[in-house]
Amino acid sequence: MxxxxxxxxxxxxxxxxxxxxxxxxxxxxxxxxxxxxxxxxxxxxxxxxxxxxxxxxxxxxxxxxxxxxxxxxxxxxxxxxxxxxxxxxxxxxxxxxxxxxxxxxxxxxxxxxxxxxxxxxxxxxxxxxxxxxxxxxxxxxxxxxxxxxxxxxxxxxxxxxxxxxxxxxxxxxxxxxxxxxxxxxxxxxxxxxxxxxxxxxxxxxxxxxxxxxxRQTSFLVPGLKITLRDERGLVGTLGEDGPYEEVFHHDGGISEFVEYLANDAAVTDIWRFHGSGTFKESVPVIDDSGHSRITEVERTCEVDIALRWGIGYETNLRSFVNIISTPKGGTHQTGFEQALLKTFRKVIEANSRKLKAGNDKIEKDDVGAGLTAVLTVRLAEPQFEGQTKEILGTSAVRLIVAKVVEKSLTDKLNSTAKGDKTQAAMLLEKVVSEMKSRISARVHKETQRRKNALETSSLPTKLADCRSTDTDRTELFIVEGDSALGTARLARSSDFQALLPIRGKILNVQKASVADMLSNAECAALIQVVGAGSGRSFDIEAARYGKVVLMTDADVDGAHIRTLLLTLFFRYMRPMVEQGRVYAAVPPLHRVEVITHGSKDNEMVYTYSENELHEVLAALEKDGKRYKEPIQRYKGLGEMDADQLAETTMDPRHRTLRRVGLEHAESAERVFDLLMGSDVAPRKEFIISGAELLERDRIDA
Structure with a gap:
């Protein structure tokens, strides 16, 4: 040393x-x-x-x-x-x-x-x-x-x-x-x-x-191979059981990046915008004698953007300067957002009558709903705000990006090519629908604020509401069909349990537009009853119920309806799912009436699957107990009487509820997209691959 x-x-x-x-x-x-x-x-x-x-x-x-x-x-x-x-x-x-x-x-x-x-x-x-x-x-x-x-x-x-x-x-x-x-x-x-x-x-x-x-860098620099190797063996990491290695290599550039980031069904294809511009900048340059002189230099800024719109309402925008991420934006992102809004306003105003847009102006959030975009600019010596490079400060970049976006997007929205024209029409309709949805939500919220206890509510007439307003206690049961509603009215505790019946299968919101969803009576009623808005305007603090329970029949149709409802919550009221406030009721499939000796009432045993039924019957036979034949098989909630429904499905002291987590909703959405989405090929492949597993005797004929 x-x-x-x-x-x-x-x-x-x-x-x-x-x-x-x-x-x-x-x-x-x-x-x-x-x-x-x-x-x-x-x-x-x-x-x-x-x-x-x-x-x-x-x-x-x-x-x-x-x-x-x-x-x-x-x-x-x-x-x-x-x-x-x-x-x-x-x-x-x-x-x-x-x-x-x-x-x-x-x-x-x-x-x-x-x-x-x-x-x-x-x-x-x-x-x-x-x-x-x-x-x-x-x-x-x-x-x-x-x-x-x-x-x-x-x-x-x-x-x-x-x-x-x-x-x-x-x-x-x-x-x-x-x-x-x-x-x-x-x-x-x-x-x-x-x-x-x-x-x-x-x-x-x-x-x-x-x-x-x-992964991000491999998208931004096509052809670059990045290898990661974790040899630390830390508990809770991918490498806890030994060295873990991954390789990232993509040739598709930012178009492939957008495809990776997008997680909703597409409204448009991935659009790619290129362009460049020059600007002059005064910078200090040290001359041969060691003195610093302010010199005007000409810079070139290259712009490359990939973007697409989906049916969702969230915005996923990633911006980069020379492949360095700028999570807090900067002049390039400002130019991009301003040009998007300006272009859409101009195009919608020109087609106002056709789109039924009225005199209202669209806002930034209306355009950004469902947008997934990657914005990259490249220029020499960019000026960042701070060494951490999270915000681009070069002012001239804003105008260059804005010009590229405005020209390219205007050409795309006004294109006469068949594919572009169809996508542009769908996109403009979506943006106008988002505007109407935002205005409607604002009016609804203002109306709610003006109401007082003496004024009547505008809630749907088919809602059987509860008396309590304490959201920690209140429960909304969404009931399949009017027949089950009658029984549920008698089985519920009207103090804290509300009932909303729905007629069969609601709209497939997976491939429907926002406008279609809002105009659908069942979807609109459900959103109105929950009372917290939808999409970007959803405010969970305003929700009228602490729990939402999906109470459908224990059959294939019931599972289908439950999946449709979950998709609606996942897409338009996601905070309810994220906070664990959506549940699925678990009604029984069978009722076994066990015969008792003496003056005692017969004992009722409920089972929830075929396997459980066989186990119960085997146990009764082993104990020497008899039961009434035939065993009751519930085909729907309407077949139960009020006491049975209360005891098995609605009474908090006895019932079983399944809490729906975000991973469950995402899984349901993926399955629903496969089985009911607009893409036919994956569904055909699924049916063919599973055909051998089908038992012919289980088909209703």
Whole structure:
């Protein structure tokens, strides 16, 4: 270990900038928890991605080692190893020890890059207890080691450790040649141990975040192969049983990304918009004499957008600048959203009579309902707000993106091509329907606010409401058919249980438009009774009931109706499902009347499946008990009398309810989309594949 007397002026010059990073890490990486730890990893990975983006690499590998270190390999050109003339240091040392230094300034090496502040690698180095870098160039492998940003050599020769003896360079740094590289092979390997003096004890690398980022990057850089390997064996992770490895590789670009992100049935195909624009920017440039001069330079901004609309109402917009994600938006996203709204307003206004749009204006949320989009812009030296690069600040980009979107979208919506014309008509109808739905929800909410206790309610007449207004107690039973309603009226507790009958199978909202859904009497009544709106305007705090119970017959039709209802809740009242407030009643299939001796009433045993019935009968025979024949088989809720329905299905003291979780609703939606959706081919394949499992004697004839 070097003595303190060896600490000379040379060390001061190297650590001068990096000491500021160690004292104020939050200025550079945002925080010192897991988020900051992941940000350091992104900085190194982004350097490798920039090489691939510039066409100099096709593969990146990331290893999460069991000793807490992380290693990144790429097959790019490799960090320069020659001497940088101004500092007299090797390119490797400049990149890893000097702030605001790198190949992304001046536009010489990278025309469009995610790293523009030039602090990435040097900041990671400063915040690492140890960092090793190896570079393959010119048939040789060069290596250099750092401790907390200071170059030198560690004493270990086998397995590297951050606490091994370290000897800093005292006079001049040396970039060691540590091996030979194959002819034509280039690349960079970085391995580092995050400094636990800086980061919080609970900070750790998130494989889930790394996985999402790798998948995202593979979409944004077509042809790039990213390999992840987790060797930590952490409990609760994919690699807890041993090393876990994944490879991400996509050739379809952002169109494939949109297809991956979209999770609802399509209204339009994936549309792709391309364009570019130039702008002038005044930037300080250092001349040969070392003076900074404000110089006007011309920049080019390339815009690439993939988007599609689905039947849903949520917006999923991902924006990127030089493949760096900008989750908080910026000027590019502002231009995109403004152009969307402006274009739709103009087209709808021109077709107002045909679309029955009236005089109301559409808003941003109306256009964004069901939209899945990936927006990417590429430009040299983008101006971000802060080192974390979450918001693009270059103002000229807004106008360029807006022009590209406005022209491309106008052409698409006014296209006379058969396919485009049909999709455009469906899309415009959807946007107008969203506007009407929003206005209707607002009027309904304002009406509710104006009501007082003396005014009458406008709820459907077929609703048998409860007296209580305490949502912690109240329950809404959605009952299949009027016959079951009569029995349920007698079986319910009118204090807290409300009943709403529905006639058979409601609308298939999986492939129906919002307008069709709202105009359907059953769907509209159900939304009105729940009282919290629908879609984006749904406010769960306004819901009139604490529980919604789907009470359908225990047969195929009942299961079908329950699936239809679940799809309606999942698509338009999802918070009810997310908070576990939707249930399915479990009515019995059979009633076995066990004969008792003496003056006691016969005992009633209810069973809920054929297997359970056989088990009960076997147990009765074993105990020598007799039962009445024939055993009652309930074909529907209407066959029960009020006491039986109350005891088995409605009385909280005896009933069984199945809570519907979000995963159940998603599963039901997938099955329903398969069996009742507009895509015929998967349904045909499902029927053919399952035909052999069908028992002929179970078919009703």
């Amino acid at each position: 070097a003595k303190s007397t060896d600490y000379n002026a040379r060390h001061l010059s190297v650590l001068e900038g990096l000491e500021a990073v160690r004292k104020r890490p939050g200025m550079y990486i945002g925080s010192t928890d897991s988020r900051g730890l992941m940000h350091c990893l992104w900085e190194i990975i982004d350097n490798s991605v920039d090489e691939a983006l510039a066409g100099h690499g096709q593969s990146i590998k990331v290893f999460l080692h069991a000793d807490g270190s992380v290693e990144i390999h790429d097959d790019g050109r490799g960090v320069p190893v020659d001497i940088e003339p101004k500092t007299g240091l090797s390119g490797v040392e400049v990149v890893f020890t000097k702030l605001h230094a790198g190949g992304k300034f001046g536009g010489g090496s990278y025309t469009a890059s995610g790293g523009l502040h030039g602090v990435g690698a040097s900041v990671v180095n400063a915040l690492s207890s140890r960092l090793d870098v190896e570079v393959d160039r010119g048939g040789k492998t060069y290596g250099m080691q750092f401790r907390r940003g200071e170059p030198g050599r560690f004493a270990d020769t086998g397995k590297p450790k951050p606490d091994s003896n370290f000897e800093p360079f005292s006079t001049a740094s040396v970039l060691d040649v540590v091996g030979k590289a194959k002819r034509g092979v280039t690349g960079t390997r970085v391995r580092y141990w995050a400094d636990r003096q800086i980061f919080t004890p609970d900070a750790k690398f998130s494989y889930t975040e790394l996985q999402a980022r790798a």
